[in-house]
Amino acid sequence: MTTTDFTRRGQQAPANTNDDGAGSPAPLPVRRKQGLRARFRRDRSLVLMALPAVVLLVVFAYVPLLGNVVAFQSYSPFIGIPASPWVGLENFARVFGDPNFWNAVRNTLVITGFQLVFFFPVPIALALLLNSLLRPAMRATIQAIVYLPHFFSWVLVVSVFQQLLGGAGLLSQMLRANGWNGMDIMTNPDTFLFLITSQAVWKDAGWGIIVFLAALAAIDPEQYEAAAVDGANRWRRMWHVTLPGLRSVIVLLLILRLGDALTVGFEQMILQRDAVGAEAAEVLDTFVYYTGIQNGDWSYAAAAGLIKGVISLGLILAANKVAHLFGENGVYSKS
Amino acid sequence: MTTIIKPARSRRTGTSRPAWEEEPGIAAKAGKGLLLFLVVLAVLGPLYTIVLTSISSQGTITQAGGLVLIPGEISFDAYRQILNGGVVTRAVLVSVGVTAVGTLLSMVVSILCAYGLSRPGSFAHTPLLFTLLITMFFSAGMIPSYLLVSGLGLINSYWSLILPSAVSVFNIIILRGFFMGIDRGILDSARIDGASEWRILAQIVLPMSKAVTAVIALFYGVGYWNAFFNAVLYINDSAKNPLQVVLRSYVLQGVSVPGQIDVGQGVAPSLALQMAVIVIAMVPILIVYPFVQKHFTKGVMIGAVKG
Structure with a gap:
């Protein structure tokens, strides 16, 4: 799409056609090679504009990286990082020998896997359903409705589910009114996977359709027509035209989700971990929170967090590599 | 600009079914x-x-x-009670304040950054852009972030709810993608007329970017309004708790809603009070959402095209 835009601009202003996009905003495009100093003088307001955000990111995204040294210490907040004794890899040895850590790893992976099967296809199905609607006004209305829960907080979503499925919630209320026993799905470890997945579907499946709708809109309608003329019915058209059109988006999102496998909705988990119990609801992030912030075992939690961080980084890079192998752009394209 | 984001049109543009498509059964x-x-x-x-x-x-x-x-x-007793100056009222004020100040700061910083980086080839463009983009690949972790915020003396400060989440690289990339799509000819002629970059941004670029700016402001605003865990982490003083934390304690942790002062119409039932807190947490989103949601496809499409 950007390509067409460039060509169009090129046609309007032929003088710019040999512009390589490297930009020469100064009124004198002839002087392409300017000295560093001259370029700085020319662009200093642009640099100044970019700086506040860059500084904030350096302080709040890069500087904390240094704080990971406490994972190699026996850190105490009272004496600070410089004075805390170094203990080498002792914390990591403890983490790897801790059954609670492995429980958190297992729960995290189980939840990721479960949601891959039961969450991931929902937005695709919803997008196909919406795309089959004829009337634009109807589509727009339903789109607006299904996007909405994405903008609610996790506290709100869990509260809503509590009111519907909790011990005193609507479901129990209806069961009791009909002479059955009420049930509390919100505190039952056995149904926990279904609970958090349905919460995730309620909150984010609607929002998830936005990319698929965009991909569906990009499919050339003539392909459908040609297929129909060749005698393909609606299911064959979906199989041979629609799904191939969605393939690259699906592959990309799938790979990115796998790269993010060690992260499962943190706020969602921490809100419900106490009600359901650590056995089923402890994931890596909540493990770090409870051991570090709650129990004050700072270095130990930092070690667990660092393990997660390093593996996640590896997964994301690997996922990008795979995305490129599939001919996709990965997380971003440099443009 | 519209040329870039055009393909949002579907194969169904009219209300009629294409001639080749069979009518589905009843x-x-x-x-x-x-x-x-x-x-x-x-x-x-x-x-x-x-x-x-x-x-x-x-x-x-x-x-x-x-x-x-x-x-x-x-x-309406429930609303009368919780908005009568108790814990919920204070929490609403905290959340409104954090959301307003935070969104303003985030928007200023992000728009400036997105415009500053919208011209490839400008001074230090590549290193600055990479400094931004690389952060999408890692996260320092909870413990180091906590140590930093506490080292900066921000524990129990409202700034701890704003500064760590003030910049979203994703939002900057969306804004930047839009700014880059603006016809260079217009900007260049303004430059020839002697307009500074600041003036071009304020008087030409921003007025052309109302839709995408509204969407990004919504993203930031909703982020601040909904933020819950930062407050759990960084705010120990319960008087400074934002609404989401209060919502959790009343609805999920079963703390009874205080401030049940008799306001003349009798005391509202506790279930109604809990539901009223939920509604109050929902209302700002429901108010802003209808005005912004129609721009979603455009705004997010650019993100999809660029990333």
């Missing part, structure tokens, strides 16, 4: 209608009963045995 139509109805019901049903319960009287709630599905006697 069963298929009914099935689809039912499915759509269930989807809409799943989203709006819970919201309906929660809002209705929050404005129901004790009698109606007792009769229903909990959440109210059929409207009965209406009473």
